[in-house]
Amino acid sequence: MPNLGFYEVQLLVLAVICAAGFVLDRRLSSFLKGKETAESRLENGKDGNAAAAAALTRRYLLVYAIVMGADWLQGPYVYSLYREQYGFPERTVAVLFVTGFLSAGLAAPLVGVWADQHGRRKLCLVFCITYTLACVCITMPFLPILLLGRLLGGISTSILFSAFESWLVSSSASAGVPQAALSTIMGRATLTNGLVATGAGVVSNQLVGVTGSFVAPFIASAGLLALAWVVIRGTWTENWGSGGGQADTDVFQVRRLGQAWDTVKRDPVLLVLGLTQTCFEGSMYLFVFLWVPALQEGSALPSLPLGYIFSAFMISMMLGSLAYTILTALFTRPGGDSSLTVHAKLSSLVCAVAALALAASVKYQDEKHRFWAFCLFEACVGMYYPVQGMLRGTLISNEHRATLSSLFRIPLNIFVVAALMTGVSSARYAVLTASALVLTFSSLMTGLVVVSRTETHAGHPQ
16 A cells, blocks of 8 residues: 555545445434324425425536536646746736636626526526636636636636526425425535535546646536536526516616615625625635645645645535534424524534634644644535525525625625735735634624524514
8 A cells, every 4th residue: 555645644534534424414314214204294295395306406416516526626726827837926816816706796796686587597507608718718828818717707606606506496496395305405415516526626636647737627627517508408497586587678687786785784684694605705715715825834745735635625525514414404303493593503603613713723833733624614614505505595585586695795705805905925814813703703693693583483483
């Protein structure tokens, strides 16, 4: 057996833990299903909805696996391509990242309203095209072309994290899929995301090793995006928001944006949902920029195995997703908290633990402690997406679902751009500390506003 380095050993350890988590999840799921009688399943309509839920799961997860695979193939090497292969100074790399986030922030409100008005499926097809063009641009070491690629990448990111989820939630409602089944689909989506990302990290590492170029993963990503376009076109049906699918002369959807903003202003729960999205996803995007130099700083290795480290992070994310499915199965039971209350509490918990993880990465500066702190943060990411997706799917009406999800991305991108413009290299620890503080604030606000509201509604049903 060849000598394994620290990161290879940790990857194997995490893989064993994840396999154990899979076994526990399966056994717990079988145990809980065994407690349900055939009469209760029939009474709750589960038998009638099972086929619809299974069909929706297959259609959504197939596409989701392909598009996230395309996204994750690029993940380990964006920074290294700009910094090491193309030789741009870190300030220029930061400008490229800022361009992407500015593009995402400016495009976010329009992407949301266009998805609701013109169709979520149509916007998902557009995503495949724009992200493919972004991959083509990044293969050309010419700054204006790279900036164009970041612009297209920012637009694509806004579509990826709003239109796809909105399509799923709306399709589940149309098919009569119950909330519990939708929660399961979202948990499985995050688990699928982790599996795909883990494989993508290994594949990207091998592609770079074989070709000797950081460009190779981006070319492979473009191929997956072309495949996603074919699958979406062939298997998905269209859905819209309120008034969608009709002719509309308001190209920039100013009226719809105004209605959505009025809805947010009147509801403090939606404001806190937006705050959580800004704080958590903002910290996550900054982490994407920071983890490579942060680990390189304390490493004695001449070159880090970035693909293997990335795969370890993705397995950590899968562990977070498994924890989500186990916790929701255990605590969302008759006589206990409602599903909405459980998800609100988990949202507060996830932000608190993520804050502790980032704080630990600042306090412990040696390579090994920092790596495990980052793994803990990624586990929180694995719990965050299904938790927050369920909260948005439950608390935001279909009328403005994609619009509001995109509106929340405006302050998110402002937060990330402001942090990147501080000069991330010299202010790395300040950025991580600030991220930990805003996550702590988000955790407290979720507990004070969202959890208390959901508990009140559960105790006083209408």
